[in-house]
Amino acid sequence: MRFDLIDLRLFLYILETGSITHGAARANMSLPSASARLRGMEETLGMPLLERGRRGVESTATGDTLAHHARLVLGQIERMQRELGEHQDGAKACIRLWTNTAAITEFLPSAIGVFLRDHPNVQIDLKERPSSETVKAVLSGAAEIGIISDAVEHGALHTLPFAVDKLVLVTSRDDPLATRRRVTLAEVGGRDFIGLSTGSALHTYLGERALLSGQPLTIRAHMRTFENVCCMVEQGAGIAIVPATAAKRYRGTLGLRTIELTDAWATRQLLLCMRDRHALRRPEKALVRHLAGQ
Structure with missing residues (x-):
C-alpha cells in the first residue's frame, strides 16, 4: 500500500470542499488526473473512500481513517519543514x-x-x-x-x-461605594460601568459573568487601556472592574478606591x-x- 503526499493532500482537499472538482482545483490538478489518483487509492485499498450524493462527496469509514492519518502525516511534514527552516541563516x-x-x-x-x-x-x-x-x-x-x-x-x-489574576472593583474617592471593603457583582450590577473595548477578552468574560448573575452590565464608555478606564473612573464617570495589578499601578497617581470582589470567578x-x-x-x-x- 503506497500513497504519496500528493495523494494525501488531494484527498483532504476533496473532503474540505465536498467536491472532487473543487478539491482538484485546490491541488492545482486537472479533474481527470485527480479522479485517476482517487481511483488508484481506492483500488489499492480495495474499498471505497468516498460516498457520492446530491450535495457532493463524503468520506466512508475507510475514508475517515485515511483522513485522520493524512492530517497527522502532513502536519508532521509541516513541522519538520519549520524546524529545518530554523537552521537557515537569518531564519526566525x-x-x-x-x-x-x-x-x-x-x-x-x-x-x-x-x-x-x-x-x-x-x-x-x-x-x-x-x-x-x-x-x-x-x-x-x-x-x-x-x-x-x-x-x-x-x-x-x-x-x-x-x-494568579484577581479582579477588583475600582471607584472614585467620593463614590458611595468608596467606603466598602468588599462587594459582589450582583450588588453593583445596576451601576454605570466603564469598560474595555468591545471584543476584548475581559469585556467578553465580564459580560458572561454579569448575565449569569441575572443583571447585564451597563457600559457608559469603552476605553482601549486600563489606564484610560481608571482615568474615567477617577472623574466619577462610572465604576469598573480591572485586574488588581492594574488598580495597584494607577492607585498611587489617581483618585481611586479599590474594593475586593468576593465572587469566586473574580480570582482566576x-x-x-x-x-x-x-x-x-x-x-x-x-x-x-x-x-x-x-
Whole structure:
C-alpha cells in the first residue's frame, strides 16, 4: 500500500470542499488526473473512500481513517519543514501565542521582552482572545501555546500554572461605594460601568459573568487601556472592574478606591496550555519554560 503526499493532500482537499472538482482545483490538478489518483487509492485499498450524493462527496469509514492519518502525516511534514527552516541563516522561528486580556496587559510584556532579547531568532505572533477561543485554537493547531483562565474547560490540553489574576472593583474617592471593603457583582450590577473595548477578552468574560448573575452590565464608555478606564473612573464617570495589578499601578497617581470582589470567578488561575509539551519545537519549549518560571 503506497500513497504519496500528493495523494494525501488531494484527498483532504476533496473532503474540505465536498467536491472532487473543487478539491482538484485546490491541488492545482486537472479533474481527470485527480479522479485517476482517487481511483488508484481506492483500488489499492480495495474499498471505497468516498460516498457520492446530491450535495457532493463524503468520506466512508475507510475514508475517515485515511483522513485522520493524512492530517497527522502532513502536519508532521509541516513541522519538520519549520524546524529545518530554523537552521537557515537569518531564519526566525514564529511562535503563535493566544492569550486573554489580563495576561497580555499585566503579565506578558516584561516576560516576553526578556525572552525575545535572549532569543534573537524567535518572533512571537501574539493575539488577545477569550480563553474559550484560545482552547479551540490550540486544539486545532491554530496556535502552539495559549494562556487561559482555569474557569474554562480545556479538555486534553497539557497545562502549567502561569499566574494568579484577581479582579477588583475600582471607584472614585467620593463614590458611595468608596467606603466598602468588599462587594459582589450582583450588588453593583445596576451601576454605570466603564469598560474595555468591545471584543476584548475581559469585556467578553465580564459580560458572561454579569448575565449569569441575572443583571447585564451597563457600559457608559469603552476605553482601549486600563489606564484610560481608571482615568474615567477617577472623574466619577462610572465604576469598573480591572485586574488588581492594574488598580495597584494607577492607585498611587489617581483618585481611586479599590474594593475586593468576593465572587469566586473574580480570582482566576491563569494557565499555560499546549497540545503536547514534548512535541513542541525547541523555541516553543524554551518559551514555555520561561513563562512557567522553570
